[in-house]
Each structure stands twice: as structure tokens, then as C-alpha cells.
Amino acid sequence: MQAPNAAKNRSVGQVAPQTAVFDAALALKSGAVLPGFTLVYETYGALNAARSNAVLVCHALSGNHHVAGFHDAARRKETLGWWDNLVGPGKPLDTRRFFVVGVNNLGGCHGSSGPMSINPETNRPYGADFPLVTVEDWVAAQARLADYLGIETWAAVIGGSLGGMQALQWTLEYPQRARHGIVIASTPRLSAQNIAFNEVARQAILSDPDFHGGHYYEYDPADRHAAVKPRNGLRLARMVGHITYLSDDQLAEKFGRRMRHGKHRFNYEVEFEIESYLRHQGDKFAEVFDANSYLLATKALDYFDPAFDYAGDLRAALARAKAGFFVASFTTDWRFTPEKSREIVYALLHNGLNVSYAEIDCDAGHDSFLLDAPHYHAALTAYLQGITL
């Protein structure tokens, strides 16, 4: 195993996003049709001659194509990829061995077609008119990217949380095109409580007076990033979401009841440190993310339910899969609990598929999947090393 410092230096270095434009229409699960679309992606490592070493990394709710490395050497830390601790030379997803692809999903706000894109029918931003997209639609779009990159079969598709749903969906939709599915901190479907939190987030955005029915970009076409946007709604949405990503124990340890001024002030300004932290997280997120994209992604989460067409029988739903699987969950994840991952594991077992399952002891709740708890990365490294190319 690498010492932490050695791992830090094993970076893929400076990277730049690329763009792929697809002219053929894409029929979405909702019945809507995208006349064509653009995907922004990044790649790390090199595709081997046999084209057998490609790994697709699927992002979660607020992620994007920028998985590893940095965009700006002068602002290395600020522009670091969201899963840089996993992807790089000598890291668990080793770019000396694998060709790794990160992609911004449809409906996103980092360059792929989404609500901020121009609707060819109106020559104005889609805004709320961008069709609702599902995990299935994302996977279908990713398959077009695979075609474009000349990748017939992924050695593995990997993702955490909503990204794990895409990894699972790949093995169902394209059983011949994903040899391994790596499903981390995920779930076969959202619970009522999960949907409830998403609904609170959506209502926060939808009820923001600056939302303007989702067409807020047009209120200042000169600067759609800075001027009119439902900033407060998006900030609130992120705050409530963020609470669900962390564990009670972790918050207690990190903030406890610590107060900014050491005493009660009897007002609504920041008093407890946790309030300050949440406001900061909300503010930061509202600067870089788009409210319409957030709405779309929460709906994609809610809709995901591969067993739905099989009368709720997950085993029947997974009968199509042929991949080998690595499933991991985290003991303190109360958003997508280990029980949900075990349900996936049992359904895979039932179908006689190869599967390994690790239940990682980590106190960081749902967001543990982004950290590098030793047993987590050790198990993942072992699994990835075992993939034949």
C-alpha cells in the first residue's frame, strides 16, 4: 500500500476537458426526444491496442467529467478532480494500466447538453424546457460516447451513489459492454425518506422568487452565471442535501455544539459552527451549480428503480446482467444504507453472478465513498487489479 504522501504526488497532472457532439437524435425514457446533444468528457491514461482497458467513471448528483488531475496548475487544489484520490498512476484505479473516462451527464451544467444549452427550436436556453432525464438516458448517452471513443466494451463501469446506479444500469442495459460493475454507496431504489429529502430540495428551488419557472437565465442574458438565478433556493437545497451526506457522529465530532461567539446571542445570525459550515457549503455550491440541473438530477435519482418493470422483483430485474460485480457500502451511510447494497448483492447472488461485497467501517456517512478509508481503497485496489485486460 502507498503511503498517503506518495499517493498525493501520483497525479494524472494537468488535464483539459474534451467535447463530443452527437448529431443523431436520442429518444429519452420520458418520451421526449433530444435532436442531438453534446457531452463533455475527460480521459486519463491510454487506451491499449486491444481496447480492453477502458473504465468509465460515472458521477453523482453534483459531480461532473472532471474526475482526476487539475485544470489550472496555479490553482491546483481548487481545480482538482472530484475523485482524484482514486484515479491516477499508482492509485487504486491505476492510469498506468487503465484508460479512464469521466463524462458530464446529460442535463448537467458543466458543458454537456443541459438546461443552460441553447434550444435549437427557440434559440434561447432550454431552462425548464430541457426534458427530464433518467439514469437509463444517461447510460444511453454514455454508450454513444463509448462508440465515439471506439470502446466496444468497458473493462469496468464504476460509480458512487447516483454514479453507482449508472454502473448497475450499464450491466443491465448493455450486458456485453461492461465486464465489471463497481457499485459503491448506492441503492437499487430511493426510499420514501430519500425522495422526501429530494422534494424539500426541489421545493426550495421552485419556490425561490428568482426561479421564474426555470427560465431565469433570460432575465440577464449577458451574464447568466452571476445575475439572476435562484441562488437562495439552490443554497437551501444543497444545505438539506449536505446534511444527508454526513453522519450524526461525524457532525458531532467536527462541530458538536461549538458556538462562534462562545455564548448565546439570541438572534438568527450564525451562532453554532454547524450553521456556518452549512451556509458556507450552500453558498459555495450555489456559485458553481445550476438550479435546473440540480432539479433534473434529483428526479433521475427518484425515478431509478430497475425492479419497477419486474413487479418490484430486483432478482428478476438483474437477471440480464452478465458482469462481475464489486459492491461496497459504508456503515454510517444513512442515506443509502448497507442494507440497500446487500439487497443488490443478494439479487446478484441469486442470478449466480460473481460478486464481492465490502461493508466499510467509516464514520463519514454517505460521502465516505469520496474518501480513502484504508480498507475501502485496499479492497477496491484488489478488485481492480484482478480485472483481466
Place this chain on the structure above:
Amino acid sequence: MSSTSTRMQGRFDFTHIARWITPGERVLDLGCGDGALLRLLAETRKIHGYGVELDPVNVTACIRNGVNVLQFDLERGLSGFPDRSFDHVIMSLSLQTVRHTVPILQEMLRVGREAVVSFPNFAYRPHREAIAVGRMPVSRHLPHQWFDSPNVRFFTIADFEILCADERIEIIESMNFAEGKLVEKDPNLNAEVALYRIRGKAR
């Protein structure tokens, strides 16, 4: 359940277990350690196997061994596994580490067509001699001191056979060992490890 140290020393019984497994079987190994038995069975019997192991270091070792491993807690039972979903359910040198002895045996016989169980015999002569001089036995197959032992159930070959009779568990075949060799005579006194092939009677 953590059975690393006992498991490392128990490998001599693997070849005997392998003789009971027919090629192509579905095998579940409970407390599978580093996956060595499943790997052996995959190589020599082409089984489709899964291991259950709680210790995270062993889980990674299993993955490295190319073995399917599930990090489940056996104390929670096998309720997620359907009836008769495996040909053999194996528990090698781990039964003494499980608190719910009868439920786990029943679960093994529900999930598997047959079960294979091995355990250290507490009535092995050197163990009796230790007790006779007033000390808890420490030996190759009971390597821990009383205060740090992962074992929670201490029983003998005679005890196990009585339990099988009481619980209507049929003993199909058994073998007994001391120092890696087969023991034929008075196994409850002379064997340090017992290996059983069992199935449920009510069928």
C-alpha cells in the same frame, strides 16, 4: 467472526473437504478467511463459490485470491440466502466462534443441500491434561489465551454428535485428525480436529 489464525493452521483439512465436493458445485464458505479453500476448490473442482467473511483484511485477501467474498456478519444469519441455493455450505474451524450454534447449523442445512463443518475438539487428550492441572488449554487448534480467544463455544466431538441427534441432523460422514493425520481410534480423546459432512433429516 474472525478466524484468521485458526484458519491458517487448518489447511490440511482442505484436501479432505475437496474430496466431498463434486465438480461444478455451488459452494458457500462461511468464515472463509483469506479464501484459500475456495480458491483450491475453484482450481481443483471448478466450483462456483462465495465466501462470507467479516474481517476486512481477509476480505481484501479473498478478492486478491480471485474469490467472491461477502462481508456479512454470520451472527445475523443467512436469511438473504434462499433455501437449497448451494450444494455445500462449509464452515471450516469457525463453528466455535459463532454464538448462535444451532441457528447457524440449521441455516446451513436450509441454504445448502449438505453442510461441511470442522471444529477443534476440546476433549483432545492434551486439552484434558491442561484442564487436569488447572489451566485452560492452549494448543495448535486452540491457540488463544482464554481472555483473547475469538472462540465463544467450547465443545467436544461427543457433544457435537449429541447435538446432531437432538437436532435431527444426519451425519453422512466424518473424519478426525491429530497433527495432520487421520485418527481412527477413540477420536474424542485422540483427535484435535473433527470434520463432518451433514444434512437435515426432515426432508
